[in-house]
Structure formats: C-alpha cells, structure tokens
Amino acid sequence: xxxxxxxxxxxxxxxxxxxxxxxxxxxxxxxxxxxxxxxxxxxxxxxxxxxxxxxxxxxxxxxxxxxxxxxxxxxxxxxxxxxxxxxxxxxxxxxxxxxxxxxxxxxxxxxxxxxxxxxxxxxxxxxxxxxxxxxxxxxxxxxxxxxxxxxxxxxxxxxxxxxxxxxxxxxxxxxxxxxxxxxxxxxxxxxxxxxxxxxxxxxxxxxxxxxxxxxxxxxxxxxxxxxxxxxxxxxxxxxxxxxxxxxxxxxxxxxxxxxxxxxxxxxxxxxxxxxxxxxxxxxxxxxxxxxxxxxx
Amino acid sequence: xxxxxxxxxxxxxxxxxxxxxxxxxxxxxxxxxxxxxxxxxxxxxxxxxxxxxxxxxxxxxxxxxxxxxxxxxxxxxxxxxxxxxxxxxxxxxxxxxxxxxxxxxxxxxxxxxxxxxxxxxxxxxxxxxxxxxxxxxxxxxxxxxxxxxxxxxxxxxxxxxxxxxxxxxxxxxxxxxxxxxxxxxxxxxxxxxxxxxxxxxxxxxxxxxxxxxxxxxxxxxxxxxxxxxxxxxxxxxxxxxxxxxxxxxxxxxxxxxxxxxxxxxxxxxxxxxxxxxxxxxxxxxxxxxxxxxxxxxxxxxxxxxxxxxxxxxxxxxxxxxxxxxxxxxxxxxxxxxxxxxxxx
Numbered sequence: 001x002x003x004x005x006x007x008x009x010x011x012x013x014x015x016x017x018x019x020x021x022x023x024x025x026x027x028x029x030x031x032x033x034x035x036x037x038x039x040x041x042x043x044x045x046x047x048x049x050x051x052x053x054x055x056x057x058x059x060x061x062x063x064x065x066x067x068x069x070x071x072x073x074x075x076x077x078x079x080x081x082x083x084x085x086x087x088x089x090x091x092x093x094x095x096x097x098x099x100x101x102x103x104x105x106x107x108x109x110x111x112x113x114x115x116x117x118x119x120x121x122x123x124x125x126x127x128x129x130x131x132x133x134x135x136x137x138x139x140x141x142x143x144x145x146x147x148x149x150x151x152x153x154x155x156x157x158x159x160x161x162x163x164x165x166x167x168x169x170x171x172x173x174x175x176x177x178x179x180x181x182x183x184x185x186x187x188x189x190x191x192x193x194x195x196x197x198x199x200x201x202x203x204x205x206x207x208x209x210x211x212x213x214x215x216x217x218x219x220x221x222x223x224x225x226x227x228x229x230x231x232x233x234x235x236x237x238x239x240x241x242x243x244x245x246x247x248x249x250x251x252x253x254x255x256x257x258x259x260x261x262x263x264x265x266x267x268x269x270x271x272x273x274x275x276x277x278x279x280x281x282x283x284x285x286x287x288x289x290x291x292x293x294x295x296x
Numbered sequence: 297x298x299x300x301x302x303x304x305x306x307x308x309x310x311x312x313x314x315x316x317x318x319x320x321x322x323x324x325x326x327x328x329x330x331x332x333x334x335x336x337x338x339x340x341x342x343x344x345x346x347x348x349x350x351x352x353x354x355x356x357x358x359x360x361x362x363x364x365x366x367x368x369x370x371x372x373x374x375x376x377x378x379x380x381x382x383x384x385x386x387x388x389x390x391x392x393x394x395x396x397x398x399x400x401x402x403x404x405x406x407x408x409x410x411x412x413x414x415x416x417x418x419x420x421x422x423x424x425x426x427x428x429x430x431x432x433x434x435x436x437x438x439x440x441x442x443x444x445x446x447x448x449x450x451x452x453x454x455x456x457x458x459x460x461x462x463x464x465x466x467x468x469x470x471x472x473x474x475x476x477x478x479x480x481x482x483x484x485x486x487x488x489x490x491x492x493x494x495x496x497x498x499x500x501x502x503x504x505x506x507x508x509x510x511x512x513x514x515x516x517x518x519x520x521x522x523x524x525x526x527x528x529x530x531x532x533x534x535x536x537x538x539x540x541x542x543x544x545x546x547x548x549x550x551x552x553x554x555x556x557x558x559x560x561x562x563x564x565x566x567x568x569x570x571x572x573x574x575x576x577x578x579x580x581x582x583x584x585x586x587x588x589x590x591x592x593x594x595x596x597x598x599x600x601x602x603x604x605x606x607x608x609x610x611x612x613x614x615x616x617x618x619x620x621x622x623x624x625x626x627x628x629x630x631x632x633x634x635x636x637x638x639x640x
Binding site: 025026027029030031033034035038042045050051053054115118120122123124125126127128129130 | 379380381383399400402403404405407409411412413414415417418422423425426427428429430431432433434435436439453469473474476505506507
C-alpha cells in the first residue's frame with residue numbers, strides 16, 4: 001500500500017464516500033477491501049474451512065451416503081432393468097438424493113442454528129456485511145460438499161461396481177441433485193430460525209431419516225406400508241426423488257425399480273419449487289422474528 | 297456541596313426526555329454538527345421493566361467516553377441501541393448523522409459485544425481475516441493480531457481460546473474494519489491486569505488517531521484512567537456526566553467509619569462530606585453511635601476533626617464500592633432521608 005494511494009482515499013475518496021458529517025479517520029495502515037464479491041469469497045472460504053474441520057459433518061453428511069451406497073448399492077450393481085439401466089445407477093441416484101436432503105438439513109439447519117446460538121449472527125449484524133452473503137456462501141459451500149458426495153458415490157459405483165452410466169443421463173442427474181441442494185436450503189434455514197439452537201440438531205436428526213424413508217431413498221416406495229406410501233406424494237422430497245430417478249433412467253425403468261412414478265415431471269418440479277418457496281417464506285418469517293426479538 | 301448537586305457538562309441529563317426529544321428531532325434535519333453520536337430521549341422497556349429511561353447523550357468526534365454503572369444499569373442495552381441492534385421504545389439516535397443501521401454507518405463502526413463467539417473451527421487469523429472482509433477499509437491481519445496481542449495465537453482454533461483470549465479476539469474483530477467509532481462493552485471483564493494494561497494502551501493509540509471511543513465499565517478507576525468524559529448511569533438514567541475529576545468529586549470515593557462526639561448533622565455539614573448515616577445495627581438513641589461517612593476527601597475531614605479536638609475512635613477508611621457510590625448519587629436525588637431504600 002503506497003503512501004500516495006492512502007492520501008488519495010484519506011482525502012478525495014473518503015470525502016466522496018458519504019453524505020455524513022465527519023470525515024473518516026483511517027489508520028495509515030488501512031487498505032481498501034475488495035467489496036461485496038470479496039466479502040462473499042471470504043465468507044465462502046470460512047464456510048468451507050470450518051465445515052471441513054468438523055468430523056461429524058464430513059463423516060455424517062459427506063461420507064455416510066457413500067458408505068451406504070457401498071453397503072446397499074454395490075451388491076445390486078450389475079442387475080439390469082428392462083430399459084437397460086443398471087440398478088447400481090438407480091441406487092446411485094437414491095443415495096445421492098438422500099445425501100442432498102441430509103446436507104440441506106445439517107448445513108443450513110443445524111449449522112446455522114449453532115452460529116445463531118453463539119451470538120455470531122448477531123455480531124455479524126453489527127458489521128456492514130450484507131446478510132445475503134452469509135446465505136449465499138452457505139449455499140455455494142454446500143454445493144461443493146454435494147459435489148464431493150456425488151463424486152464419491154459415482155466413483156464407488158463406476159470403479160468398484162463397474163456400473164455403466166449414460167453420460168447425458170448422469171449429467172442430468174447431477175444437475176437435478178445440485179438444484180435440489182439449493183431447493184432444500186430453505187427447509188434448513190427455516191429449521192434454524194424456528195427452533196432453539198440446541199433443539200435444531202435434535203429436530204434435524206428426527207426429521208431427515210423418516211423423510212428419507214418416506215421419499216423412497218432407502219427402498220422402493222412399493223415396499224413401504226400402504227399408509228406411509230400414501231403420505232409420500234405430499235412431501236417435496238418424494239417429488240425430488242422422482243425427478244432424480246427420472247433423470248437417471250427412462251420411465252419404464254423407474255417403474256420397474258418400484259419408485260411408482262405418479263404425475264408428470266412438471267408436477268414434481270412444481271412440488272419441489274413450492275417447497276423451496278414455502279420454506280423460504282417460513283425461514284424469512286423466522287429471520288424477521290429473530291430480528292425483532294433481538295431488537296426488543 | 298450536597299449529594300444532589302451533580303456536575304454536568306450538559307443541561308440536567310436526568311430531566312424530562314420528552315422536552316429533549318422534541319428539541320432534538322427537528323434539529324437533526326438542519327445544520328450539521330460534528331457530533332458522532334446524538335441520542336435523545338432513549339428509552340427501552342421490557343414489559344414493566346424500564347432498562348433505559350429517557351437517556352440523552354451527545355458524543356463528539358475524538359471523545360473517549362466511559363459509560364460507568366453497576367451491573368444491570370442499562371449499559372449494554374444502551375450500547376446495543378446505539379449500534380442499531382436493539383430498537384428503542386422511544387427516542388432517536390443518529391450516528392455520524394445517519395441511522396445506526398445504515399450500511400454507511402456500520403462501515404465506520406466497530407463493536408466489541410458481550411456473548412458473541414466466532415465459529416470455533418476457524419483459527420484466530422482466519423476469523424480476523426473473515427471480519428476484515430466485511431468492511432470497505434480494513435487493517436492487515438498481522439496488524440490487527442499485533443494490536444490485540446494475539447500474534448502467538450494466530451493459528452489456534454477459536455474454540456481453544458481461554459476467556460481472556462476470546463476477549464482479545466473480540467477486540468481484534470472490533471478494530472478489523474479500522475472503525476472511526478468503537479463501542480467496547482465491558483471490554484476488560486475477562487482480562488488479567490497485564491492484559492488490561494496492553495489493551496488500554498492500544499485503545500489510547502486509536503484515540504490518538506482521532507477515533508471516537510465509547511466503552512462501558514463498572515470500574516471507576518478504569519473510567520478515570522482512560523476516559524476524558526464519564527457518563528454515570530444507574531437504573532437506565534444518566535445520574536452524572538462530566539470529566540473523571542468531576543465525577544470522582546461527585547461520587548464519594550471513600551467510606552469513613554468512626555465513632556465521634558460530633559453529631560451526624562454537624563458532620564454532614566462539613567466540606568467534602570457527601571453523606572452521613574448510622575452504621576448498620578446502630579441505634580439513634582445511642583449517644584455516640586458508629587457513623588458511616590461518604591466523602592471524596594477523607595484526609596481533610598479527619599484533619600478537621602482532629603484539629604478541632606474531637607474524639608475519633610474505631611476509625612476505618614476504605615474505598616467506596618461503586619454500587620454504594622451510585623446508591624448515594626441516585627438515592628439522594630430521590631429521597632435524601634433513606635438513600636439505600638429509595639435506590640433499591
């Protein structure tokens with residue numbers, strides 16, 4: 001940082017900064033920071049680092065879908081459905097979908113609740129940081145972890161299970177799964193803002209397993225008791241599953257896999273989007289409630 | 297001088313907020329003043345509890361102001377309102393002539409808050425670097441760590457820090473954006489004596505740059521050592537506002553306990569005596585009961601007593617704890633006959 005540029009912002013730039021009453025009293029050591037994108041990048045860096053250092057997160061969220069695939073997906077690899085799709089590929093889709101939902105609940109739900117509980121979010125509000133940067137960094141960070149889950153599960157399927165993947169279908173599936181990470185982020189945020197920080201973790205654990213079963217991620221829906229199977233079509237995660245299977249395999253194979261697809265792709269998209277928007281509104285209301293509570 | 301005379305650099309800080317508010321509000325739009333903080337008639341109610349009561353405060357650029365008061369006096373609530381983190385029930389706040397919540401205001405404000413912890417899995421240097429990036433201008437990571445005396449802990453995880461180190465990290469995060477106005481809420485609460493010394497040295501350095509500093513404390517000595525202005529609050533009201541010297545003269549800094557043949561009324565009339573009362577358990581009927589005298593000048597008082605040949609027995613002189621000093625300040629204004637009761 002040269003003396004010349006400092007003088008520049010201490011006088012001209014600093015004075016132009018404002019309509020305020022007194023001029024800035026910058027230290028000679030102060031430097032101009034890169035702005036909103038720099039804030040976002042720093043937030044993302046911190047997000048990735050702090051998540052990667054929590055073993056519960058890396059193992060519980062990233063590794064579990066890969067381990068489950070190895071245990072339950074691999075033995076079925078090589079079995080081919082009538083339309084030519086390998087069951088190993090179907091299970092790749094199922095386990096990845098499960099991974100996406102658990103990622104959303106733990107990153108956006110439990111993680112945010114924790115930072116909220118520690119007073120860190122309150123502290124952030126006392127800075128000029130735009131709060132969207134916090135949420136966007138969470139979403140982008142979780143996309144990176146989602147990519148890790150998909151890469152890991154795919155590698156087990158492709159190398160250990162010798163599962164053949166259709167390139168185009170695989171790309172579609174990855175796209176749907178990534179979009180799902182964003183779509184279910186609001187569900188997590190709502191959880192974080194509507195429950196006490198300590199309760200959020202328990203609720204997260206309580207919710208995501210039944211949700212995964214009811215959505216058919218662990219075994220096909222036609223193996224579920226009929227009553228439970230009837231609940232499924234009212235869950236956004238069920239429709240998400242339908243989209244994922246629809247991306248990896250033709251309708252004929254989805255049916256043969258036992259996922260009993262009902263309704264069109266558009267219906268599924270509408271359901272997932274409705275979940276995104278609905279939980280988003282709920283999260284927003286919770287966030288506003290937090291603000292007004294803190295303001296009390 | 298009696299307990300009710302409180303030196304003030306401004307007009308009667310404890311009086312009517314409504315008048316102050318009405319006067320201050322239209323003034324905001326007109327001629328700008330160099331005041332960094334202008335708060336008028338600030339009131340914060342939680343149900344029936346009035347945490348801050350018609351508090352008005354104007355702080356100029358470069359001032360170092362201590363908000364002094366016992367626990368629960370409303371110090372944190374006041375700071376959080378000035379930061380825009382809490383919305384006042386009544387009253388108005390301008391910081392740098394703007395809303396405290398405005399982004400431009402926040403860009404120039406740093407805060408050390410109680411009970412706020414950085415993510416435990418980040419290292420100290422990473423947490424500092426993260427918060428730097430929230431501001432339009434910032435100090436370098438090394439520089440911040442040096443000022444907060446955290447260079448040696450730079451690679452430690454936040455979760456591994458001791459209470460005092462956490463507090464230093466809070467300071468580091470507060471100064472990261474090179475703020476023009478710094479709020480420090482009980483900044484030295486978890487620090488040992490040596491760390492306190494270093495801490496205040498850094499704060500003085502910032503003040504020398506012309507930065508405005510507002511800190512809260514319940515330690516009169518700390519306010520005295522650092523601030524050029526002390527605002528004493530109790531029960532959410534300003535009870536005294538002046539230079540440390542003025543405040544020390546107002547708050548009876550010493551407690552003298554003695555038995556003497558001079559009666560309480562005569563003692564109370566002596567110069568420098570703030571308050572006289574019977575010691576706990578003593579009876580009014582007693583000819584020479586133990587008396588408790590609040591004064592800022594115990595030496596002068598005793599010299600006078602000895603000089604006049606009065607009997608002085610069972611003498612002790614001690615520092616008045618701040619709680620007691622406040623009780624006498626506030627209580628005297630409300631009900632001179634029984635300060636302890638009226639203040640509680």
